[in-house]
Amino acid sequence: MDRRQQKTRDAIFEAFSSLLYSKRYTTITVQEIIDKANVGRSTFYSHFETKDELLKVMCTDLFEHVFSDNPGSENTHDFSLADGNPDSIITHLLYHLRDNNKNIIGLLTCESSDMFLRLFKQYLDELIVTHMLDNLDRKNTYIPDDFLINHISGSFVEMVHWWIKNKMQQSPEELTKYFLAVINPIF
Template sequence: MAGEKWDRRQRRTRAAVFGAFSELLAEKPYDRITIQEIIDQANVGRSTFYMHFGTKDDLLRALCGGLFDHIIGSALDRTHTHGLYPDGGRPVSIFCHILAHLQENDGNILSLLSGESNDLFLKDFRNGIKKVIRERFFGEGEVEELSGVPGDFLVNHIAGSFIEMVRWWLENGMVQTPEELDGYFRAVMAPLLEAPPSPPPR
């Protein structure tokens, strides 16, 4: 029983810190947020914060890890919609599914995407998108080349293009729906993803 109470207390503490961090991200860039502001907002002690997170970057990694696991995981298995699609349908495109989640802005993830000095976040986000691309379009194992282009280069290029598209979407006020933006992206990427394999060397 004591262990359960301890676990619940720890979960509440982490939830409070995540919530405070997310609220601060909506107000200012990541680099301008201090640990003191986070613990004040979360109403926890400094020693309590450091029991869970060694640095502010560790907090960011933990927050992003949970968000990415949710977004990327649900995109891959397509089983969780969380009210994203009122008509009960699910989008055919995995990219549209991710965009719909981003539009919900869980944890103020869009603040990190649009902010400055967020290399750590962008690296983790890129790795998550690369995982989706590999598993969804290339299956398990090594990514083979297409039309003479190394598979790893292609995956990295598509992931980078997706991230830049999302940032363009944010900079322009998110006027387009996830479905519209997904259509743009697939129109540009289809020639790459549907390219025939390279002929064997002669």
């Protein structure tokens, strides 16, 4: 994708995020998105077939960046030298959720939050498998992996809901300590 296309896509994402933060998903129209993004209708449809596809692509882009195996240095944090341990990965993820607070709140509170949560949970499940289950010596081997993965990712999603509801008062590092203290007995 060239820079001009990326700039247009970013404008559409920003417009959609802004609308999600202030309006219900079902009431947002493509016309409002293109007006706010200052792009033409054909330009919007050359990037996205529907508003639902826009939501899915926006979530996927966010998660692919957040769950990247090679995190880079960013404005608020630098995990580029992290060794892939669960503490660093979880803290990095929480920084992104905090830094994208406006987008995350809009996505979690819209009527299509189930799409966001389903994608979020898929990425979390993969993260748990590759960075937690494969690297830790489990005490409770009688617990099926799929049950354990579902339990941990579900717990993380609920923790994020709690954190947002409480205005993100805890730092990502502090929240990581809480989360790991709760799940470490499983291992």
